[in-house]
């Protein structure tokens with residue numbers, strides 16, 4: 092792996108020469124090479140003990156907030172211990188060279204820590220804490236965390252005493268309105284969409300590549316594995332984020 096596939100290099104060059112806009116849509120695979128487990132990949136992490144599809148729900152929170160908060164504190168701990176990878180850094184560099192919108196499904200802050208401006212966190216952010224009851228933002232300090240703790244009692248809201256929850260979108264919850272509007276705008280006006288590290292299974296985010304194509308964009312998938320989106324991509328690049336993206340900025 093030492094060169095951008097010719098067809099992809101060509102479409103990127105044509106986009107740049109034409110002053111076209113690029114929209115990058117990232118998923119959990121973007122952070123895999125930083126050591127953050129993906130949701131559906133095969134790995135034997137602590138993650139396998141949890142079922143994200145069951146825990147990332149309002150029902151799970153109502154039933155056992157300490158188990159859900161413990162899972163998210165573990166994820167926050169992983170992210171804090173992790174570093175952005177070469178793929179994150181390459182996207183930050185790419186944004187210096189062309190008109191780019193960064194839309195991510197990821198709730199970590201690795202894009203930001205690599206220097207990117209994230210235009211839309213369509214599934215929210217781990218560290219954007221708020222009260223589950225009154226919705227007030229919680230900007231207080233995080234509780235201290237014992238690595239690998241299974242259950243952690245959530246902090247309490249200073250205003251109403253309710254439980255503090257992570258600012259991520261749980262299954263069944265609406266996406267943040269502004270983030271979604273930004274994502275749709277970027278998808279409809281881009282000339283090129285790079286889809287990096289997502290299985291394309293969770294809607295409505297997984298519908299963004301098809302929306303981009305309907306508006307005339309070329310869609311390129313960067314993923315070491317085939318996905319639900321591969322068939323609708325104009326080009327697929329079977330490579331990882333940290334392998335492929337730095338080649339785009341070389």
Ligand code: APR
Nearest residue numbers: 118119120123129130131196288289290291293316331332
């Ligand atoms: N580089 C690029 N892609 C990778 C890498 C890598 N190093 N490692 C794995 N991948 C790919 C996998 O092949 C897979 O297609 O990343 C994808 C990860 O898919 P998921 O785990 O399903 O993550 P994602 O698509 O982001 O999930 C979407 O589902 O659980 C919800 O809200 C959660 O935002 C998440 C959403």
